Amino acid sequence: MTGRHGLTGTGALLHLAVRRDRVMVPAWVLVMTLVVTTSAASIGSYYDTVASRLELAASIDTNTSLRALYGPVHEASTIGGLTAWRMLTFGAALTGLMGLLLVVRHTRDEEETGRLELVGSGAVGRRAPLTAALLTAFGASLAVALFLALGLAVQGEEVAGSLALGLSFAAAGCLFATVGAVAAQLATTGREARGIASTVLGASFLLRAAGDAAGEKGPGWLVWLSPLGWVENLRPFADERWWVLALTGAAAAALAGTAYALVARRDLDAGMLPARPGPARAGAGLSGPFGLARRLQRGTLAGWTAAYAVAGLVLGATAEGAADLVEENPKVADVVREMGGPQSLTDAFLAAMLGLLGMVAGAYAVQAVLRLHGEETGGRADPVLAGAVGRLRWAAGHLVFAAFGTVVLMLVGGAAMGAGHGVVAGDITGRAVSTAGSALVQLPAVWLVGGIALMLFGLWPRISAVGWGLLTAFVVIGLYGPVLHLDQWAMDLSPFTHLPKVPGEEVTAVPLAALTALGTVLGAAGLTGLRRRDLG
Known part of the structure; x- marks a missing residue:
């Protein structure tokens, strides 16, 4: 391990990661911002009175399928509240997907292609690639939060609610970035790592959907087993629960610590999960x-x-x-x-x-x-x-x-x-x-x-x-x-x-x-x- 804490070269790797993602990340941030702000504008256009928004919320509360898809409406009298209902779950899931893809791209994919071995032969610490990947994903997630909050605030929405909605996206992005970090240590290929992390994300969505569909009369506690359920309960525009950010932060810190512990215990190019040896000869289906x-x-x-x-x-x-x-x-x-x-x-x-x-x-x-x-x-x-x-x-x-x-x-x-x-x-x-x-x-x-x-x-x-x-x-x-x-x-x-x-x-x-x-x-x-x- 090079460097006292194994972080030598983090700055150079971070600069390289940002340069490689100079198109993808801004595009992702821009699309997320445009989708949310456009949705807010359309809701304001089609539900332009408080009475129409309250009527919509009443219909949603009695529709189990819509509750499963989008969650409950926590605040229906404002455009921001309906925007949070419409966009929070899917927006948080997409930001989480961005985070895990970025981390796997700059860790396990780099090992699989052999580029990390070349980089590691210089003055680069063992934990530097993982740190640079996490910083890239965290930065991208916070950029989504910043631009989204600014976009909603410019449209006249409440600043605190706009910031809470942006931070709910960022919290999901950071949390699932650390899920991707752990998956990158477990798997031996980038595809396997993305599969593991995406499965966790999908299970999180399904748990939240089951809990929200059940409502108050069913096992609504299922929502609290899901990280997407946590960020949903931040409740932007509805007496925000800021303490939920501490919950997601603690989970992200625990997962990041696990990833750092695993990266120090495994060999380069190897995963913690043993690779299954293939057959000695390829089958007929692999010919050609x-x-x-x-x-x-x-x-x-x-x-x-x-x-x-x-x-x-x-x-x-x-x-x-x-x-x-x-x-x-x-x-x-x-x-x-x-x-x-x-x-x-x-x-x-x-x-x-x-x-x-x-x-x-x-x-x-x-x-x-x-x-x-x-x-x-x-x-x-x-x-x-x-x-x-x-x-x-x-x-x-x-x-x-x-x-x-x-x-x-x-x-x-x-x-x-x-x-x-x-x-x-x-x-x-x-x-x-x-x-x-x-x-x-x-x-x-x-x-x-x-x-x-x-x-x-x-x-x-x-x-x-x-x-x-x-x-x-x-x-x-x-x-x-x-x-x-x-x-x-x-x-x-x-x-x-x-x-x-x-x-x-x-x-x-x-x-x-x-x-x-x-x-x-x-x-x-x-x-x-x-x-x-x-x-x-």
Whole structure:
């Protein structure tokens, strides 16, 4: 161990981490701030009187599904109170996800690629990488809190409540950053570490949802078993409980201490959990580039599929209640119909939620395509391509998952949504089949997003991350365009705007064929560029 406390070189590593995240972290902070402040503005626009806000809160309190999704309303008379109800749980979860991803990225991923071994050969202490990673995640979480609080305060919301809402996000980010730190010491790969930490985050969300759904008449104490339940009980804009920050701080300190103890006890590149030895020879399923791609992509697809099944069930089960709630406010009903079509509010809500699942499936498509970029920059593509495997065969193995993996996601998500709605409507099988078919309408836009990512990777690999930025823009247009009443030309920038809004609207082949053809052309351009450019 170099240095008295093993922290030598922390400053240099922190500077390196900040430089590597100079795009990702500001983008995350900006998106979080815009989403919350835009939600506050829309709530103020559609519920512009105290009476309308109190009526909304009364409806929410009797809707178990909405309580499970968002939690209870602690303060309904103010716009800030409803904003906290609408955004706190999901915003805190997303900030927690950011924190754990940052820590794993700068610790276990660095060990797995061998870069940390090179850095550690110099004047770098054993605990310096972990410290730099935690400081990066803590700084990013506090930046979310600062900009979010400023954004709400500028809109005229109460300063104390705005600060409390921002700090609830930051507390979750810091706490789950330390969860990621512990996971990075336990696992031997970055993927395993992210899986462990994400599982803890998911379990925390489910515990909170179960406790909030039960309400005062059930085991509401389940909320206090969840870190997301803790930050929910900070109660921004509702006589804030500042002492909750001490609870999350103590938990984060304990987890950070555990991570520091573990990092001093294990070997570099090794995890505390023993790695399982693989078979002496690869099976027949691993032969060829497709077998390798299947091995690399299957875990990711399985995780996404499970998430889509849960999300679909929850969204389907809340459809009737959400439609009844929306129907009471004509302004909100108009927005839902603009997002989901002019049909009944229930069908419009289902169509809007299918559109949301489609936009999120675009993220899977981009991730699956850009796995090619990770294999290239990590040097793992070179041994594969050095043999009798051409570039197009190598790429095709991963592109199969980008194309057909999204089919699996939309089928599972649509069927689960239909089943969840069918439980309420009394027709589980029929609703599951029809909604699954409606979900497939989203695929041409999803494939176009994947085609854009492939084009960027093939022609301009250095800016392939722009694909994430474009997808984010499409999501923002889809979610907030109707709320902000954007001009039609701006709405048309998103491929998802051109899809038929089903169930309810008639499906026409022209936009589906046009989007599919455009995605194919862009993907072909990317493959052409991949064949001709230098690798690495």
